Amino acid sequence: MNATKDEAAIRNALQEGMAHHDAGRLDEAAAIYRRLLEAFPRRPEPMVLLAAIAHAAGRPAEAVELLTRAIAIFPGNAAYHHRLGLALEDLSRLDEALLAHANAIGLGDVAGARAGFGRSFALAGRMPRDARLITFVVHALAQAWIRPADLAGSAIALVRASPLLHDSIESARRGELAPPAVDALLARREVVEALSHPLLVAILENTQACDWGLERFLAAVRASLLRSAAAGRDRPELLFIACAIARQCFLDDYAYATSAEESREAAALAERLVAAAHGGKPVSDVALAVLASYVPLGSCGWPAGFTQVARPPALWALLVQQIVEPDKERELAASIPRLGAISDEASLRVQRQYEQSPYPRWVRLAAAQPIAFDVQVRALFPEIAPAALAPGAVTEVLVAGCGTGQESMEIAQGIASSRVLAIDLSLASLAYAKRKAIEAGVANVEYAQADILAFESPRAFDFVSSVGVLHHLRDPLEGWRRLAALVKPGGFMQVGLYSELGRRDLEPARALIAKRGWKAEPGDIRRARSEILSSPEFARVAALRDMYGLNECRDLLFHVEEHRYRLSQVKAMAESLGLKPLGLAVPGPVARAFHARFGAARANDLDAWDEYERAHPETFSGMYVLWLRKP
Numbered sequence: 001m002n003a004t005k006d007e008a009a010i011r012n013a014l015q016e017g018m019a020h021h022d023a024g025r026l027d028e029a030a031a032i033y034r035r036l037l038e039a040f041p042r043r044p045e046p047m048v049l050l051a052a053i054a055h056a057a058g059r060p061a062e063a064v065e066l067l068t069r070a071i072a073i074f075p076g077n078a079a080y081h082h083r084l085g086l087a088l089e090d091l092s093r094l095d096e097a098l099l100a101h102a103n104a105i106g107l108g109d110v111a112g113a114r115a116g117f118g119r120s121f122a123l124a125g126r127m128p129r130d131a132r133l134i135t136f137v138v139h140a141l142a143q144a145w146i147r148p149a150d151l152a153g154s155a156i157a158l159v160r161a162s163p164l165l166h167d168s169i170e171s172a173r174r175g176e177l178a179p180p181a182v183d184a185l186l187a188r189r190e191v192v193e194a195l196s197h198p199l200l201v202a203i204l205e206n207t208q209a210c211d212w213g214l215e216r217f218l219a220a221v222r223a224s225l226l227r228s229a230a231a232g233r234d235r236p237e238l239l240f241i242a243c244a245i246a247r248q249c250f251l252d253d254y255a256y257a258t259s260a261e262e263s264r265e266a267a268a269l270a271e272r273l274v275a276a277a278h279g280g281k282p283v284s285d286v287a288l289a290v291l292a293s294y295v296p297l298g299s300c301g302w303p304a305g306f307t308q309v310a311r312p313p314a315l316w317a318l319l320v321q322q323i324v325e326p327d328k329e330r331e332l333a334a335s336i337p338r339l340g341a342i343s344d345e346a347s348l349r350v351q352r353q354y355e356q357s358p359y360p361r362w363v364r365l366a367a368a369q370p371i372a373f374d375v376q377v378r379a380l381f382p383e384i385a386p387a388a389l390a391p392g393a394v395t396e397v398l399v400a401g402c403g404t405g406q407e408s409m410e411i412a413q414g415i416a417s418s419r420v421l422a423i424d425l426s427l428a429s430l431a432y433a434k435r436k437a438i439e440a441g442v443a444n445v446e447y448a449q450a451d452i453l454a455f456e457s458p459r460a461f462d463f464v465s466s467v468g469v470l471h472h473l474r475d476p477l478e479g480w481r482r483l484a485a486l487v488k489p490g491g492f493m494q495v496g497l498y499s500e501l502g503r504r505d506l507e508p509a510r511a512l513i514a515k516r517g518w519k520a521e522p523g524d525i526r527r528a529r530s531e532i533l534s535s536p537e538f539a540r541v542a543a544l545r546d547m548y549g550l551n552e553c554r555d556l557l558f559h560v561e562e563h564r565y566r567l568s569q570v571k572a573m574a575e576s577l578g579l580k581p582l583g584l585a586v587p588g589p590v591a592r593a594f595h596a597r598f599g600a601a602r603a604n605d606l607d608a609w610d611e612y613e614r615a616h617p618e619t620f621s622g623m624y625v626l627w628l629r630k631p
């Protein structure tokens with residue numbers, strides 16, 4: 001009887017507290033929760049609600065303490081673990097955050113726990129060798145809990161820790177893994193199993209494997225497979241590995257260094273297999289996969305109906321990647337409209353680059369929960385408080401310079417009730433984007449070919465995003481001005497621009513390229529990569545993910561048009577356009593370090609960020625991503 005009375009009293013108090021909480025009367029809510037906790041010290045609910053208040057008020061340590069107590073009493077609630085994970089992330093206690101999110105995932109499907117696991121894993125860079133967690137990493141890559149490219153570095157660190165592969169990868173990195181040693185490795189069943197491990201396969205199929213040692217090791221395996229195929233030795237037990245390597249090679253646009261002998265053998269293999277196919281003779285599965293790791297199968301000239309022959313699933317997926325999907329893109333390119341002329345001389349040069357080398361190559365769209373745009377802006381910039389969107393209102397978005405569509409599709413999925421128009425110079429990139437949007441069922445994005453400098457826009461926008469684009473224009477400020485003119489009053493912009501300081505490490509690499517006379521064509525880019533990635537003096541360049549794809553490396557080191565800025569210049573440009581900076585998008589640890597030094601209130605102060613960048617010049621090695629508002 002008493003217990004029932006207590007329960008009713010607890011429920012009433014919780015309801016009263018939550019009514020205050022929801023209305024933003026946090027002191028009143030906290031007082032009720034605290035009283036409840038004093039009367040019933042083993043009830044987890046007031047602890048969790050107090051933790052929510054503490055965390056939102058910027059006291060994550062207090063939230064961790066309360067949530068840990070709640071979980072000790074009631075370990076079976078997935079949401080408690082997820083909230084603990086979020087608070088631990090804010091304390092940069094990433095190993096523990098990873099485990100907390102993993103516990104949440106293990107207990108049920110809490111929205112955000114998978115992304116939380118992905119974020120913590122990507123930043124922590126290490127993890128206990130626990131089979132359950134490794135399975136989560138495989139799923140995180142294959143299902144894109146966050147962008148697979150963000151998981152690659154940490155996932156590769158796990159692969160490298162494998163006792164069976166570690167020493168060979170290290171020898172390969174030093175250039176000391178001789179062909180007979182590779183052949184001997186591939187003759188060992190346990191090594192074949194390690195190479196077929198779902199973690200390595202998930203990396204190779206879903207993102208560029210950004211590690212020089214692993215790349216050289218896989219290149220050595222590829223060469224061994226080619227030697228066998230050239231000698232007519234069929235090794236069906238290696239089909240799976242050959243397919244995974246070929247998927248990777250296509251994804252990195254055939255960036256691996258290739259010896260003259262390999263090129264000859266691959267060309268001869270192509271001739272032999274294509275002739276067999278035209279002659280109606282069987283084509284070996286493994287040999288086909290090996291060939292696909294040297295040249296895209298779509299370029300070989302197979303007879304009609306070649307992709308209709310029944311093949312093992314791994315090989316079929318390879319044929320889809322290299323023949324079916326590029327065919328589809330060629331077909332889709334014809335359906336993409338053009339909005340305005342493309343005649344600026346620099347734009348034409350830039351267009352040529354991205355027609356040949358679309359950027360970036362990506363496989364799977366990161367999962368996203370649609371959230372109303374005003375809610376997102378308020379979460380990013382609490383002091384802004386844009387008016388709530390009218391019910392049923394559509395958020396109009398322009399993505400200017402969308403490349404292969406990853407950013408535009410994330411926006412289309414992530415902003416509830418949005419309609420996205422995404423433009424780019426490069427038809428090849430747009431066709432890739434459109435194919436991906438159709439595959440992912442993202443219906444609220446349209447693609448059009450246009451030059452920002454001459455774009456004839458059909459409408460104005462609530463939000464314009466242009467990341468990594470304006471610095472490739474002949475006159476970036478003019479491009480920015482044209483985009484700003486398309487923003488509705490009170491609307492928002494996200495602009496990504498290269499940092500002079502952030503990119504200073506690239507200068508010696510560019511000087512080497514100039515000295516060697518290397519051109520922006522595949523052979524020379526491969527040569528440049530090999531020399532740069534092998535030299536310890538370029539260690540910081542080797543750490544950049546863009547080094548691990550041919551197109552991305554061209555974008556990074558061989559660009560035909562590139563401008564870089566100091567934050568003081570960015571500030572002056574924004575001012576001249578009448579735009580108000582709101583802040584820079586940075587990872588959690590950077591935001592926390594900035595707040596600790598300058599206070600959260602100065603997040604929109606570009607002078608403060610300039611000072612921060614001088615002290616931490618690597619902060620914007622990617623670029624500045626600045627949010628602005630049009631008054």
Ligand SMILES: C[S@@+](CC[C@H](N)C(=O)[O-])C[C@H]1O[C@@H](n2cnc3c(N)ncnc32)[C@H](O)[C@@H]1O
Nearest residue numbers: 354401402403424425426450451452467468469
């Ligand atoms: C480095 S990619 C960035 C793609 C995408 N925003 C992202 O972050 O993944 C730059 C893209 O900008 C496009 N671009 C460059 N100049 C442009 C212009 N004047 N008008 C439209 N697109 C342009 C290029 O074609 C290329 O696809």
